[in-house]
Amino acid sequence: MAKKPKLTQRQKRQVAANRNRRLQDKQESPESNSPVADEASLLSGQVIGRFGKHADVEDADGVVARCHIRRTIDSVVCGDKVFFSKGADSESGVSGVIEIVEDRHSLLSRPDFYDGVKPIASNIDQIIIVSAVVPSLSLNIIDRYLVACEDIGIQPIIVLNKVELLSAEEREDAIAQLATYTSLGYEVLFTSCKNSEGLASLNACLKDKISIFVGQSGVGKSSLINQILPNADELVGDVSDNSGLGQHTTTAAKLLHLPAGGDLIDSPGIREFNLWHIPVERVTSGFIEFRDYLGGCKFRDCKHLNDPGCLLREAVERGEISAARYASYHKILATLEEQRPSYTNPY
Template identity: 65%
Template sequence: MKKKRHLTQQQKRRIKANRQRRIDQRNDSQEVAATDSQNWLAGTVTGRFGQHADVEIEREQTLRCHIRRSIDSIVCGDRVEISTEQDSSGGMEGVIELVHDRQSLLSRPDFYDGIKPIAANIDQIIVVSSIRPDLSTHIIDRYLVACEETGIPAVIVINKIDLLTDEERQTVETELQVYRDLGYPVVYTSCKTETGMLPLQAVLNNKVSVFVGQSGVGKSSIINVLLPDADELTGAISDTSGLGQHTTTTAKLLHFPSGGDLIDSPGVREFGLWHIPVEQITRGFVEFRDYLGGCKFRDCKHLNDPGCIIRQAVEDGKITQARFDSYHRIIASLDENRPSHAETAPKS
């Protein structure tokens, strides 16, 4: 007779956890089925706080809601259905029962947690950069690749232009004309002088926008000018590193009186792209697209390969050297920045 195999403590814990998960899922299903969906209220998530989220009901009331365990993720901009009930103090509290399909989703890679969603149902991404810390078109290029990968239109905002002399501003505008030529709107702003705020407001009207950009570029300061009642915290530039200080800690959705919404996301100093396949990064440089598939070799790296028509386009002045160099800096950084526990980005 075969000797009975005893389970290890680890196996017992795993079985217990799996059993409890099945019980929780069954209870959740029963609770949802028992709820009268006719009494659910439609709302929009305006903030996420651990296992709770703020849900705004028709811009009249905001409820702090529990998130049902069967719901995978909740982010700012999600359109949801909630059930409500009286709490012990006589006020209202809610439970998010259902998340509607997202029309769009902006995510970013996290070194430890994998791909993290930031905001949902966005019409446009506002890529905010600034003169200080030093203006980096390479950082702008990284954000634009992420925007192209999501299929969400991008607008470039260059802040703190009051720090430039007239000659320096002309140089910056000449340098950034390439983005206008590629079809990206570029808006120059100053929170100190309020230069460019009216054109920026016109871009934001009647759309759901999300601000992204490195810490310290002035996202919160811009919001304070556009929405004085928002009272966003602002931070100074570090004297030692020259980098911005994190001021926004959680994403939040704000309303413009003239129409439109803005999602202010936590600042990030580096927007990783290691989760995106190389082919998608190449397509993220929109001026490359007319040449893709035309190189002599299918596995062309678009560097020193013979018969590379993208490199030829650079030599002919049809693609700027700066953007070409920025592309290769991104490609070279993929393996360097990819966490060891993450899978290599698949080829499309």
Template identity: 60%
Template sequence: MSDVSWQNDNLGPTEAAVVISRFGQHADIETTEQEILRCNIRRTVSSLVCGDEVIFRRAKVSDGDLAGVIEAVHERRTQLTRPDFYDGVKVVAANIDQILMVSAVVPEFTPQIIDRYLVACEDMGIEPILLLNKIDLLDQESLDYVDEVLDIYRELGYRVLLVSTKSGEGIDELKHILEDKNNIFVGQSGVGKSTLVNTVLPNADILTKEVSENSGLGQHTTTVSRLHHLPSGGNLIDSPGIREFGLWHLEVERVTWCFKEFREFIGGCRFRDCKHLNDPGCLIQEAVDEGKISELRFESYHRILESMADGRAGARAPRV
């Protein structure tokens, strides 16, 4: 539908609302009176995502299931982004307070994936919470090992939570963490993200699929981003396609800064173009040798830089 159909004489006064879902040139919004309305989007609105706070006007005479038009978007406090080969950096959701990074012991507990998420969170300025799911599958020895690795992140000031939807461990604490915040879960396929969402939102009817016993891999289950209200009073945005944040759009220096324990050493190396590897006079390497920086995190940092170089090469490659 064109903007011509939305003349001023058919529109009421401006009102405030929040975008709860976006469908092409239309969006579902929720008003301050908790009405859910589907609206057209003005062509002047260049970007609109789930979580955006908007100004809209109702149609005095609606056209089909469209109840009004979104006129403007308030400035975002935060925005969740991911790089896209075709569109550059793409905004996925807006006004997020905290990102719950879901890992699991099945298919595999991978600290490097956690570090990638943390780089993205530090870059976007959104608080990350590390959520390790399926801990009921761990024996005591394995749990001790995982807990030891997670201590690296606790010592850096990151919040860590161990949960199991089967045993119920950690679920009450999880619900408390979500209270009065705009939240989003991120995680690779098979880590139990959808099951966790169903646990905190039992009426959301989000489909789940078990990890394949043959491949150990999960499958995508969500198709459209949507904002849900939590019983605790907070909100949860369930978004498709967020498994791993590509980082190839970031400068190397920015990634270095996003490893928060590196910051006090940045700029102090002997050479300005220090690669923080085998360079003489590298303060970060010295900090690793002295136990001030985790060797696991240091190795993860260099693996991320390698993958970024591969990503940039892919971005430059011609598309057929």
């Protein structure tokens, strides 16, 4: 039997407020016409899937209920710990209502041109940044993800997939390119779904943690998930011969339980991770090797480019900071303004 949750005083007040609000509201939408919940009827669970206006919630016994979401809740994403009420199965298959989302210890969001900053998943322990030699190995894309990870304080792991396609010479070049990240303390794995290289190490990293895979389409995220969890029934899309870009194969966010322990959140792919929602100062500090030099430049408004007395540029010239990472940083800054939407209505 699932245990009744112990609510905090704040959560009890929230339940009471929600209940009173619903009792007084005579204009409820069809999605929230379920009976008003009280504290005694609530169960605790975890969101394992999000589908449009509904979410799948798994209780402590492993039973999954598809739930409506109270209109008073701002957002619900995979990984959320929630309190929900259960009812009889309806014809639509929806049999519960999410009443409260517990406080999150981490939240991964991505900027959306139309919706602003859009939450993707919560309560994540680590982000698996997947890149590949096909479509291409882009260090700038990796840097974007690393900035996002550093900004929200979630540990990243870098995975280079499809390494079976590399010649010996190309492999040495990839190792040299990624050596900068290992020197900074980031974990880097080489994997292949064809010959199983690196999969044991990847499984060890995932054990007992909540992880999410991110990366461009076509890098093999779904193929890796199929190797890690064969029963996940992920769709695998071939890389387009014409464009070199992969086809989006994941259509809805879901949380998958790993046999050895831990969970994996699979979310629709992102071809490019924009950072226009992060202030320039936080983008700069997202390059961890820059931090020892920040605040020491001659001018307080130093752009860290051609400014006199710039400690960052001097560190690059002395070889203390990677010239490639420094160039990648300025490439990111150059794209921030052009990617940032104005939200101005032209009509």
